[in-house]
Amino acid sequence: MSDLYTQSQLIPNLPNDIALQCLARVPRYHHPILSLVSKSWRSTISSTALYTTRSRIHTTETFLYLNLRINSTFHWYTLFSRTQEKPIKVCQLSSMPTRTIGPAFAVLGSKIYVIGGSIGDIPSNNVWVFDCRFNCWEMGPRMRVCREFAAAGVVDEKIYVLGGCVVDNWARSMNWAEVFDPKTGLWTALPSPIEVRDKWMHASAVVGGRMYAMADRGGVVYDAEGCAWGSVSKRLDLGWRGRAAVVGEVLYCYDYLGKIRGYDVKENVWKELKGVEKGLPKFLCGATMVNFDDKLCVVWEGKGSGKEVDIMCAEIEVWKNEDGGLSGKILWSDMILVVPNGASIVHCLAVDL
Structure with a gap:
């Protein structure tokens, strides 16, 4: 936490922890105005402490x-x-430093992950991360293999990525699916059977803790809790068009x-x-x-x-x-x-x- 926050009294006659809870209840729409009140308020508005408090008291x-x-x-x-x-x-926000075609996207907490994609027609293993709290880009941990048009989804605070690579060598075969744990900051291989390793994925979604990834022909489903692979139903495959959203497990x-x-x-x-x-x-x-x-x-x-x-x-x-x-x-x-x-x-x- 900044020195301004720890040394200055945010609101007269109130302890700073109580004052922080008051500021955390103000809609984010008004934050630019709040930051003009004082240096200590400006420092607090741009601090991780504010967003941690908003999450804790459910004012996000x-x-x-x-x-x-x-x-x-x-x-x-x-x-x-x-x-x-x-x-x-x-x-309008700042643009991503690198222009990529066909990346996968995932939201984990307050951050947007832009995963892989091709740069100059060459697949990349880059992961760019946009911190929505402070409107800034940073390079995240790279994947084990390069991908474009992969499927991505979040289950239990971990990012799962499937496909988007040609399985033509041992490394790509073993890493056709990967999982990212933000606590360790590492990508690890997710073992997958040979019969599910399609190249391109045109859509993906998470329903009830299971990740659905749609390929050119059929698709696969991964149960993260049971660590089990399966095939999507033909009815789902034939009816899925475009970008989908899951609300209430539908x-x-x-x-x-x-x-x-x-x-x-x-x-x-x-x-x-x-x-x-x-x-x-x-x-x-x-x-x-x-x-x-x-x-x-x-x-x-x-x-x-x-x-x-x-x-x-x-x-x-x-x-x-x-x-x-x-x-x-x-x-x-x-x-x-x-x-x-x-x-x-x-x-x-x-x-x-």
């Missing part, structure tokens, strides 16, 4: 992070939650008709999400989804003008009916960003801060 907020491709370059943005008092605010994506559907893993069946048809367009392509504070957040490319594209966003409350069907209610839907024509959404993620 969920923020949406977008990665867009614009004119062959990649740009990062964050979206401040929309409330009745405040309109949507989108801020996997949501859009079908070939552009409607949002949810896959119930226990029942092995797809169900249409009812109640949102009139408020959303048909997602034939270019839409991505994420679990946003136990709600379904959908981001897509709107029409815009001839030279610009509107980036649209909707937050949807979803639930399972008594009869087992899926229903949703659109909490809000609006344009959040205008970008040049030809831009596309690479990924969206949700981070608690």
Whole structure:
């Protein structure tokens, strides 16, 4: 903790630990204003102690992070939650130091991990980490093998990465799957049977502690608790399109008709999400989804003008009916960003801060 924080009284007549809890309850939207009050407040607002306290007293907020491709370059943005008092605010963030094509993404705590990808058409084992608390990039521990278009997911505070490499030698064969433990800062090989070692993975998700990775043909599922591999059902394989999100152990994506559907893993069946048809367009392509504070957040490319594209966003409350069907209610839907024509959404993620 900084000297300013330990030596200065943050709020008169209050112990600093109590004052810190008061500041931790202020929404992050107001932090730039709080940092202008005094040097000690500015130091505290930018300290790890504040975010540790927010997590401990359960005052964290969920923020949406977008990665867009614009004119062959990649740009990062964050979206401040929309409330009745405040309109949507989108801020552009610093770009990742290295431009990569086809990386995997994972969120672990307050950090976004950008894993592998190709640099100049050559797969990389680099891992870039964006600390969302302080808006800065750093190089993370490199993987054991180079990957592009791999699958990634988080189970029990560990990152699992599958595929994205050609199994043409012993090293790639033994390290086709890896797991990263942030406590040790190390990647370790995850033993996998030969029959599951596909090269490219086009989608992945974690449902109930099991990681699903979809390949060009079928896919695999890894049960982290039981350390067991299996195949995904044919029904899941045929119905999974685009970027999916898991809310309430139901996997949501859009079908070939552009409607949002949810896959119930226990029942092995797809169900249409009812109640949102009139408020959303048909997602034939270019839409991505994420679990946003136990709600379904959908981001897509709107029409815009001839030279610009509107980036649209909707937050949807979803639930399972008594009869087992899926229903949703659109909490809000609006344009959040205008970008040049030809831009596309690479990924969206949700981070608690």
